[in-house]
Amino acid sequence: MCRDPDGTVRHTVGEAPPPSFDRHPGLQGREAEARALAEELRRLIRLSVSTAPPAGETAALVAQLAAVADRLETHLPEVPLPRFMGPAEDGAPAGVPFGGSMPFDIVVGGFNPLALPVRLAFEPPRALGYATFTSAYEGAPGCVHGGALAATFDIIFTAANALAEATGPTVRLDVRYRRPTLIGEEAIFEAWVTEVTARRVFSKGRIVQGGTVTVEAEGEFAILDHDRIRHMASGRRTAFERSTPESPGGPV
Numbered sequence: 001m002c003r004d005p006d007g008t009v010r011h012t013v014g015e016a017p018p019p020s021f022d023r024h025p026g027l028q029g030r031e032a033e034a035r036a037l038a039e040e041l042r043r044l045i046r047l048s049v050s051t052a053p054p055a056g057e058t059a060a061l062v063a064q065l066a067a068v069a070d071r072l073e074t075h076l077p078e079v080p081l082p083r084f085m086g087p088a089e090d091g092a093p094a095g096v097p098f099g100g101s102m103p104f105d106i107v108v109g110g111f112n113p114l115a116l117p118v119r120l121a122f123e124p125p126r127a128l129g130y131a132t133f134t135s136a137y138e139g140a141p142g143c144v145h146g147g148a149l150a151a152t153f154d155i156i157f158t159a160a161n162a163l164a165e166a167t168g169p170t171v172r173l174d175v176r177y178r179r180p181t182l183i184g185e186e187a188i189f190e191a192w193v194t195e196v197t198a199r200r201v202f203s204k205g206r207i208v209q210g211g212t213v214t215v216e217a218e219g220e221f222a223i224l225d226h227d228r229i230r231h232m233a234s235g236r237r238t239a240f241e242r243s244t245p246e247s248p249g250g251p252v
Contacts, residue, residue: 021103026081027111034111041113046134107155118152118189120159127159129189133181143180144187149207149215150175152189157203157219160191166201168224179214181207187214199223 021027027034044065053061085101103111108118108129116137119130129152139145154170161167181187191205201223207215 021085021111024082024085024103026077027103038111038113042115045113045136049138050135105155107152118155120156122159122163124163125160126190126192127156127163129156129159129191130186131189132186133183135183138183140180142182144183146175146177149177149181149187150217153191153205153215153217153219156189156191157205157217157221160193160203160205161201161221164193164196164201166193166196166221166223168201168222170219171200171222172218172220174218176216177214178216179212181209181214185209191217191219196223 021031024031081104083102083104085103103109105117106112106114107116108120109115110117116131116133121128121130131152133144133148137144137148139147150173153175154173157170157173158167187207187209189205189207191203193201193203195202199222201221203219203221205217205219206213
C-alpha cells in the first residue's frame with residue numbers, strides 16, 4: 001500500500017516475488033546458506049555502529065571475526081563471481097524487472113550485506129521501493145544519509161525504465177532534499193518515466209515517508225542495446241564457469 005501526500009491510498013499490484021538464483025554459478029547449491037551469511041554480516045554492520053562493548057571484549061570479537069574472514073578468503077575464486085545474471089532463455093517473468101538478475105547489488109541485492117536490501121514492487125508505469133533504513137545508513141542525527149537515498153533512487157529509476165523497456169547507465173541524477181528522511185521509519189520510493197528518445201530515457205521520482213514527500217529526484221539515462229548487455233553478462237559468467245570445474249550443485 002502507498003499513501004499519497006493528499007491522503008489517497010494506492011495499492012501495489014505487482015510486488016516482485018523473491019527471485020531464485022539457482023542459475024547463478026556462484027550461488028548454485030548454496031543459495032540459502034549464502035543468503036544467511038549475508039544476513040548475519042548485515043546484522044554485524046548494524047551492531048558495529050550501534051554497540052560499545054569494553055575494549056577487551058572488542059579485541060576478542062575482532063580476533064574471532066578475523067579468523068572467519070581468513071577462512072572465507074580461502075574460497076576466493078580465480079575469476080571473480082559474476083555480479084549480474086542475464087535473463088533465462090525463455091526471458092524474465094513479465095512485469096518483474098530484475099527478477100533474479102542482481103544478487104549482489106548494493107541497494108536491492110539480498111546477498112550483499114551492504115544492502116538493506118530495498119524491496120521492489122511495481123504499479124505500472126511506476127516502480128516502487130520500500131526501505132526502512134537503520135543506523136548504519138545515518139547521516140545527520142536520526143536522518144538517512146543523502147548518499148544512501150541517491151543510490152536507492154538510481155536503482156528505482158532503473159526499475160521504472162525497465163518497465164518502459166528503456167534501460168541503460170545513468171547519465172545524470174538530480175536529487176532535491178525537501179525534508180529529512182528519518183531512519184527507522186519506512187520510506188517509499190516512487191519512480192516513473194517521463195520521456196523516451198532514441199538515445200535517452202528521462203525519469204522522475206520521490207520519497208514519501210509518513211504521508212509527506214521528503215525528497216524529489218530526476219534522472220537521465222543512456223539507452224543501451226539489450227543484446228549487448230546480455231552478451232557482456234554472459235561473457236563474465238562463462239569465464240567464471242570455465243575456471244570452476246564443477247559447482248557444489250553440479251554443472252551449470
